[in-house]
Amino acid sequence: MPLSFPILDPVAFTIGPFAIRWYALAYVAGLLGGWFYAKRLAARADLWGSSRQPKPMEIDDLIVWVALGVVLGGRTGYVLFYNLGAYLQNPLEMFAIWRGGMSFHGGFLGAVLALVLFARSRGLNALALLDMAAVVTPIGLFFGRIANFINGELWGRPAPDFPYAVVFPHAGPEPRHPSQLYEALGEGLILFIVMAIAARRFGFKRPGLLGGIFVLGYAIARIVCEFFREPDAQLGFLFGSSIQGLGGGITMGMLLSVPMAVVGVAFIVMAVRGYTRPTKSVEAA
Numbered sequence: 001m002p003l004s005f006p007i008l009d010p011v012a013f014t015i016g017p018f019a020i021r022w023y024a025l026a027y028v029a030g031l032l033g034g035w036f037y038a039k040r041l042a043a044r045a046d047l048w049g050s051s052r053q054p055k056p057m058e059i060d061d062l063i064v065w066v067a068l069g070v071v072l073g074g075r076t077g078y079v080l081f082y083n084l085g086a087y088l089q090n091p092l093e094m095f096a097i098w099r100g101g102m103s104f105h106g107g108f109l110g111a112v113l114a115l116v117l118f119a120r121s122r123g124l125n126a127l128a129l130l131d132m133a134a135v136v137t138p139i140g141l142f143f144g145r146i147a148n149f150i151n152g153e154l155w156g157r158p159a160p161d162f163p164y165a166v167v168f169p170h171a172g173p174e175p176r177h178p179s180q181l182y183e184a185l186g187e188g189l190i191l192f193i194v195m196a197i198a199a200r201r202f203g204f205k206r207p208g209l210l211g212g213i214f215v216l217g218y219a220i221a222r223i224v225c226e227f228f229r230e231p232d233a234q235l236g237f238l239f240g241s242s243i244q245g246l247g248g249g250i251t252m253g254m255l256l257s258v259p260m261a262v263v264g265v266a267f268i269v270m271a272v273r274g275y276t277r278p279t280k281s282v283e284a285a
Contacts, residue, residue: 003164003165003166003167003175004166004167005152005166005167005168005169006150008022008150010022010023010150010151010152012025022147022150022151023144023147023148023151025147026140026143026144026146026147027067027070027071027140027143027144029139029140029143030139030140030141030142030143030144031063031066031067031140033136033139033140033143034063034066034133034136034137034139034140035059035060035063037135037136037139038059038062038063038132038133038135038136039056039059041132041135041136041199042054042055042056042058042059042132043056044203046203047199047203047204047205048128048203048204048205049203049204049205050205050277050278051124051125051128051204051205051207051278052123052124052125054122054124054129054132058122058124061118062115062118062129065114065115065117065118066111066114066115066133068110068114069107069110069111069112069113069114069115070107070110070111070114070140071102071107071110072110073106073107073108073109073110073111073113074102074103074104074106074107074110075094075101075102075103075106076106076110077102077103077104077105077106077107077109077110078101078102078103078106079094079101080106081103081105081106081252081256082101082103082232082234082235082252083101083232083234085234086234104141104222105256105257105260108260111133111137112130115129115130115133116130125204125207125278126207127207127208127211127271127276128204128207130207130208130211131204131207131208131209131210131211132204132210133211134195134210134211134213134214134215135195135196135198135199135210135214137195137214138187138188138189138191138192138195138214139188139192141183141184141187141188141191141218142184142187142188142189142192143188145180145181145183145184145187145188146180146181146184148180148183149178149180149181149184152168152169152170152171153170153180154179154180154229154230155168155171155176155177155178155179155180155229155230156176156177156178156179156180156182156228156229156230157176157177157179157228157229157230157247157248158174158175158176159175159176159177159228160174160175162175162177164178165177165178166178171230176230177228177229179225179228179229179230182225182228182229183221183222183225183229186221186222186224186225187218187221187222187225190221191214191217191218191221194213194217195210195213195214195217198210198213206271206272206274206276206277207271207276207277207278208267208268208270208271208276209267209268209271209272209276211264211267212263212264212265212266212267212268212269212270212271213264213268214264215260215261215263215264215267216260216261216264216265216268217264218257218260219257219258219260219261219264220261222253222254222257223253223254223257223258223261226251226253226254226257227247229251229253231248231249231251231252231253232251232252235251235252237249237250237251238250238251238252238255
């Protein structure tokens with residue numbers, strides 16, 4: 001017996017003429033949770049080794065840079081990777097972020113760029129700063145996927161025999177996998193635990209190591225979850241539909257995650273071999 005979709009208004013509450021949506025609150029919760037955890041990590045001198053610790057005020061400034069990078073990168077990535085044709089026909093829609101349409105991969109690249117620029121402007125080790133961001137990012141991923149579920153968007157593939165399948169209001173009468181919750185578990189909670197353990201074990205003394213673990217871990221979790229998630233309607237399966245083991249074919253989410261996995265492995269190898277450690281001249285500076 002499929003579960004009825006919870007009747008949850010995408011609007012959490014209103015203040016006068018302003019509507020506050022769950023999706024916006026998820027971004028706020030992710031950023032505030034990441035900011036709080038990052039400040040605690042930055043205060044741990046034993047985690048940083050020869051890399052300079054960010055000061056508390058620098059973490060406060062960093063969260064603004066990252067927020068801008070996530071929003072601008074996420075929207076740009078969605079426009080370019082998922083629905084470019086439609087936006088070229090109506091360019092003003094590119095700026096209608098409140099109507100939804102964000103890409104994690106684009107937001108990831110935007111956040112990385114913001115972190116690198118911030119590190120250079122403050123004389124911080126960019127890779128160590130990216131490592132810290134990698135530890136806190138699953139918080140935002142968790143809340144974001146929960147918001148996707150509340151909004152009844154990014155639903156899963158048909159699952160008529162799955163006892164916990166959900167009938168989503170905008171996805172037709174078929175029971176479907178609640179793939180948003182799978183992603184909240186894999187990309188959010190499980191990856192958060194993995195990164196917390198890695199941070200305690202390795203700290204930021206091998207710049208790039210934790211970032212590599214995060215990128216690889218996210219890529220694996222996303223690819224696995226894509227087997228349960230319905231492809232974007234405007235894209236469908238890109239290729240591989242004739243291969244039985246793929247369960248339908250390759251999706252854009254899978255395709256974009258492959259280079260992430262390669263980059264993650266590369267950074268793990270370089271960090272373990274010591275290629276990313278600061279030079280003496282940098283340490284002295």
